[in-house]
Amino acid sequence: MARILITSALPYINGVKHLGNLVGSMLPADLFARYMRARGHEVLFLCATDEHGTPAELAAAKAGLPVADYCAWMHGVQKRLGDGFGLSFDHFGRSSSPQNHRLTQHFAGRLAEAGLIEERSERQVYSPTDGRFLPDRYVEGTCPNCGYAHARGDQCENCTKQLDPTDLIDPRSAISGATDLEMRETKHLYLRQSAMQERLDAWLDGQTGWPVLTTSIARKWLHDGDGLRDRGITRDLDWGIPVRKGDADWPGMEGKVFYVWFDAPIEYIACGAEWAEAQGLDADAWQRWWRTDQGAGDVRYVQFMGKDNVPFHTLSFPATLMGSGEPWKLVDYIKSFNYLTYDGGQFSTSQGRGVFMDDALEILPADAWRWWLLSHAPETGDSEFTWEGFQTAVNKDLADVLGNFVSRVTKFCRTRFGEAVPGGGEWGPQEDALIAELQARLAAYAAHMDAIEVRKSAAELRAIWVAGNEYLQAAAPWAAFKEDPDRAAAIIRLSLNLIRLYAVLSAPFIPHTADALCAALQTDDRAWPDDVKTALTALPPGHGFSVPGNLFDKITDAQRIEWHDRFAGGRG
RNA sequence: GGGCCUGUAGCUCAAUUGGUUAGAGCAGAGCGCUCAUAACGCUUUGGUUGGGGGUUCGAGUCCCUCCGGGCCUACCA
Numbered sequence: 001m002a003r004i005l006i007t008s009a010l011p012y013i014n015g016v017k018h019l020g021n022l023v024g025s026m027l028p029a030d031l032f033a034r035y036m037r038a039r040g041h042e043v044l045f046l047c048a049t050d051e052h053g054t055p056a057e058l059a060a061a062k063a064g065l066p067v068a069d070y071c072a073w074m075h076g077v078q079k080r081l082g083d084g085f086g087l088s089f090d091h092f093g094r095s096s097s098p099q100n101h102r103l104t105q106h107f108a109g110r111l112a113e114a115g116l117i118e119e120r121s122e123r124q125v126y127s128p129t130d131g132r133f134l135p136d137r138y139v140e141g142t143c144p145n146c147g148y149a150h151a152r153g154d155q156c157e158n159c160t161k162q163l164d165p166t167d168l169i170d171p172r173s174a175i176s177g178a179t180d181l182e183m184r185e186t187k188h189l190y191l192r193q194s195a196m197q198e199r200l201d202a203w204l205d206g207q208t209g210w211p212v213l214t215t216s217i218a219r220k221w222l223h224d225g226d227g228l229r230d231r232g233i234t235r236d237l238d239w240g241i242p243v244r245k246g247d248a249d250w251p252g253m254e255g256k257v258f259y260v261w262f263d264a265p266i267e268y269i270a271c272g273a274e275w276a277e278a279q280g281l282d283a284d285a286w287q288r289w290w291r292t293d294q295g296a297g298d299v300r301y302v303q304f305m306g307k308d309n310v311p312f313h314t315l316s317f318p319a320t321l322m323g324s325g326e327p328w329k330l331v332d333y334i335k336s337f338n339y340l341t342y343d344g345g346q347f348s349t350s351q352g353r354g355v356f357m358d359d360a361l362e363i364l365p366a367d368a369w370r371w372w373l374l375s376h377a378p379e380t381g382d383s384e385f386t387w388e389g390f391q392t393a394v395n396k397d398l399a400d401v402l403g404n405f406v407s408r409v410t411k412f413c414r415t416r417f418g419e420a421v422p423g424g425g426e427w428g429p430q431e432d433a434l435i436a437e438l439q440a441r442l443a444a445y446a447a448h449m450d451a452i453e454v455r456k457s458a459a460e461l462r463a464i465w466v467a468g469n470e471y472l473q474a475a476a477p478w479a480a481f482k483e484d485p486d487r488a489a490a491i492i493r494l495s496l497n498l499i500r501l502y503a504v505l506s507a508p509f510i511p512h513t514a515d516a517l518c519a520a521l522q523t524d525d526r527a528w529p530d531d532v533k534t535a536l537t538a539l540p541p542g543h544g545f546s547v548p549g550n551l552f553d554k555i556t557d558a559q560r561i562e563w564h565d566r567f568a569g570g571r572g
Numbered sequence: 573g574g575g576c577c578u579g580u581a582g583c584u585c586a587a588u589u590g591g592u593u594a595g596a597g598c599a600g601a602g603c604g605c606u607c608a609u610a611a612c613g614c615u616u617u618g619g620u621u622g623g624g625g626g627u628u629c630g631a632g633u634c635c636c637u638c639c640g641g642g643c644c645u646a647c648c649a
Contacts, residue, residue, distance in 0.1 A: 012648090054648075135647045135648070153647085155645095213577075219576095220644075235647085261649070311644090339642085376584075381579095382578090382641090383585095392583095392584095392597095393584090395609095400609075400611060403609065412608075416607090455585075456586085459585085463596090472608095472612075479605090479606095551609090
């Protein structure tokens with residue numbers, strides 16, 4: 001039994017996440033966590049809301065709530081939606097937790113002692129009307145290069161030229177529209193990542209088998225231009241973790257908070273502390289997962305994230321952990337994803353374009369979404385959601401191939417033998433062939449799941465479902481029943497057991513359906529089938545069952561059209 | 573501008589990292605079955621692997637070039 005630590009990128013707090021966010025980190029992480037648990041490994045699966053930063057403050061203001069109240073509310077919303085999708089986090093924490101405050105301040109103190117923090121003075125845009133400093137992209141104005149009127153202070157979206165906010169003509173606050181902007185002197189702390197470049201480079205070189213997407217982004221940042229640059233880790237905001245040097249004040253940093261990207265990854269660890277507290281464990285119980293001097297040496301740590309998160313997880317966070325000089329557990333494997341696009345464009349929160357987690361659960365069961373999203377996970381490139389493709393896949397794979405298999409087997413049995421596993425009859429060559437095929441496919445499925453090859457795993461699982469229909473067609477119990485009822489009983493006995501096998505194997509993808517199948521079969525036996533032949537005898541003759549209702553309703557053309565229009569976005 | 577990824581059947585994707593005749597699912601066509609959610613099974617049509625050039629006994633895979641799509645480029649997170 002191995003110990004697997006799994007973290008999903010933290011969903012940002014400023015609203016309900018869309019399906020692209022879900023499939024880019026939380027959902028595949030859940031797939032892997034469920035699979036590893038099913039294989040009997042000890043798993044700690046952590047996630048949390050990422051609650052700090054300017055967008056959180058603005059979202060709170062828009063909602064008319066104090067930012068702390070807003071975050072508490074939205075954390076609850078995201079927690080419920082995660083539960084609705086069956087995300088099996090061992091703990092869903094908050095980056096604003098007291099544990100994260102302490103730990104973030106601790107890391108900053110250690111890094112300072114190690115000489116890896118530098119104080120720098122700089123001039124930034126301040127808006128007296130808004131009463132705050134403005135990040136570059138929150139300053140708007142006319143592009144000096146192309147004349148575009150809504151260029152942002154970091155870059156012009158129209159001509160893509162990189163800008164400095166002072167370059168803009170007629171600059172104004174993107175928040176309030178205020179034009180009385182001024183430049184103010186402010187001091188910030190920088191993490192001296194440049195001093196860590198060689199260690200990070202060597203560490204990355206030592207990793208094998210990581211997705212190209214992960215390593216290419218990391219190497220680009222390490223070797224681009226003058227190499228890895230230092231990064232500011234503080235901000236002039238009210239909401240966040242106050243800058244402190246461990247337990248001590250940090251002279252000159254009063255009123256400032258740590259940058260959200262400094263404290264967010266640390267929340268992975270703090271979330272472990274939150275988990276221990278919530279479980280009523282010893283306060284230090286989390287350390288056996290996170291400290292190599294406290295038993296984490298044999299932990300395999302896997303992170304899941306979208307490609308936009310890669311630099312922080314391959315460089316900044318490892319720099320923080322290494323730089324502390326303490327024996328923290330570093331990530332062993334980073335699984336990164338491309339983007340999911342929506343019907344030819346991007347998901348857009350501001351335009352209401354695309355399907356969000358709350359919408360999704362409102363119109364269809366979670367497993368329909370889980371299956372489509374995972375079987376189309378954007379692993380090698382961006383992948384596109386279309387309603388036509390979604391309808392076809394859900395109807396064909398889930399309703400026809402899997403759902404109908406369960407239906408035809410259980411209903412045939414009920415009609416001919418009653419609602420219990422029938423006895424009598426023997427297995428023959430057809431059963432041997434099926435078992436051999438399943439044993440081979442099971443090995444392929446497990447290999448893909450071990451390698452976190454999500455789409456390939458889904459394809460293999462589907463093939464395992466198909467094998468049941470092929471077998472049933474070849475064995476034809478409805479024909480056998482007329483001549484030799486015992487033979488039909490043997491076929492159906494195996495088929496009912498096959499349903500249990502499908503529930504076990506499919507559970508990481510479609511956990512709710514797996515639960516429904518086990519309930520219908522009146523079994524709690526979820527043991528992973530190392531040997532298929534043995535597994536197909538788990539339900540003995542006489543074992544009762546009930547015919548479940550349709551596992552999946554089909555998506556009608558009318559529904560598809562309605563939803564297509566409803567989520568197309570635009571104003572309204 | 574620089575960098576990375578990507579282009580394979582009408583559609584969505586594979587192809588053991590240079591090795592026989594490029595494979596699946598969906599869609600299409602034909603046949604079968606009648607247990608089942610008009611479901612299932614079998615057979616089958618469909619490809620100059622974006623274009624061109626090169627290396628090699630051999631290229632979807634490596635190199636050059638052109639064309640198309642996407643992403644990143646460090647103060648959004």
